[in-house]
Amino acid sequence: MNYDRVREVDPAAADALGGEVKRQQDTLAMIASENHVSEAVMEAQGSALTNKYAEGYPGSRYYAGCEHADEVEQLAIERAKELWGAEHVNVQPHSGTQANMGVYLAMLDPGDRILSLDLNHGGHLSHGHQANFTGQLYEVEQYEVDEETGYIDYEGLHEQAEEFDPDIVVSGYSAYPREVDFERVQAAADAVDALHLADIAHITGLVAAGVHESPVGVADFVTGSTHKTIRSGRGGIIMCDEEHADDIDPAVFPGGQGGPLMHNIAGKAVGFKEALEPGFEDYAEQVVENAEVLGETLVDRGFGLVSGGTDTHLVLADLRESHPDVTGSDAEEALEAVGIVLNANTVPGETRSPFVASGVRAGTPALTSRGFGPAEMEQVGACIADIVDNIGDEDVMAEVTERVQDLCDEHPLYE
Ligand SMILES: *Cc1c(COP(=O)(O)O)cnc(C)c1O
Secondary structure (H helix, E strand, O other): OOOHHHHHHOHHHHHHHHHHHHHHHHOEEOOOOOOOOOHHHHHHHOOHHHHOOOOEEOOEEOOOOOHHHHHHHHHHHHHHHHHHOOOEEEOOOOOHHHHHHHHHHHHOOOOOEEEEEOHHHOOOHHHOOOOOHHHHHOEEEEEOEOOOOOOEOHHHHHHHHHHHOOOEEEEOOOOOOOOOOHHHHHHHHHHOOOEEEEEOOOOHHHHHOOOOOOOEOOEOEEEEEOOOOOOOOOOEEEEEOHHHHHHHHHHHHHHHOOOOOHHHHHHHHHHHHHHHOOHHHHHHHHHHHHHHHHHHHHHHOOOEEHHHOOOOOEEEEEHHHHOOOOOHHHHHHHHHHOOEEOEEEOOOOOOOOOOOOOEEEEEOHHHHHOOOOHHHHHHHHHHHHHHHHOOOOHHHHHHHHHHHHHHHHHOOOOO
16 A cells, blocks of 8 residues: 555655555554555555445436446445345435434424434434534434443433433434443333434444344344444445435435545445354354453553443543543553554543543454454553553653554555
């Protein structure tokens, strides 16, 4: 991957692209929403389909010359149906946020009510944050996790639904380490005749592999990003029962988007094909086991974890008790300096500003794609602990940088 043809045209861009390959090779990608897709997925995303306008849906396009666009989109749809067991699938959303937008546009009117998890408790901007269109178009109330246990407060959610009378309840989160009980969210939505949108952006791959309970067939709508744990082309997806197909499809196009990103849809088709291979289940199981090992390693080193552990692909460390003087952003910065890339994250009951935060979120999908197993995750956990225990100590930093580099070298990303 040396981008020679880019270099002939644009050396500056080629430097940046090559630099990014090297950065990914030489650092540990632990941002929980990230992954390393295969070169096959990248090739599909870099294909000639980027040139094609295919407004509409397979078999019913507004432009000529769509036969191969149709084939690719149909492949992505059929494979998604098989992976998640959905009746109807729309693979055109440009991202997970656009997938959610499709559902809101289809089912809500401006001023309607959304009940969703607070961003500071692990929710997502597209669930009603004031800085997002959802916060501006709809009336939003937010539920929380139980600050003692770190688990979703399902009872509180149920009571809040009865008081607020939402039109839609949103489940599915960005920084929640535990299995989501979609049935309980559904019960709260049913109690007030609200719709239920389960946004499985982070856990698409875990759900497809059967290592996390599926909301398909439970919630009215299931949305996701396609580049996180499912490791396919970058973008979004919506799944629903056939009865809502005619609401969803026109809301995505022409409601909220123009021409589909057919090259990304090709990446989705190829990534979904990979996820249908038997090895993907092992991958997803390994992702979860790796997160468990990472969590246990950190707990052994005195760190506190929100909810005490994990059932998923991520851990959320709360530094307030173990490292009262280290903020989430201090930790993020110090870890990045030694090649461990993760993010500061708010924790339930956050006492600092969200820009500083008191926690760090660490995920295992990308490292697992590189072939990391439990033994490597113990080493990664030890590196994280050594750095956070010794912020600013240059000897420790130099030594951990070498350990990180060895781990990267032992697990090359691309040929
Ligand atoms: C990542 C994420 C999304 C969508 O993100 P995009 O960057 O728009 O793909 C939506 N919901 C949740 C819960 C997420 O974590």
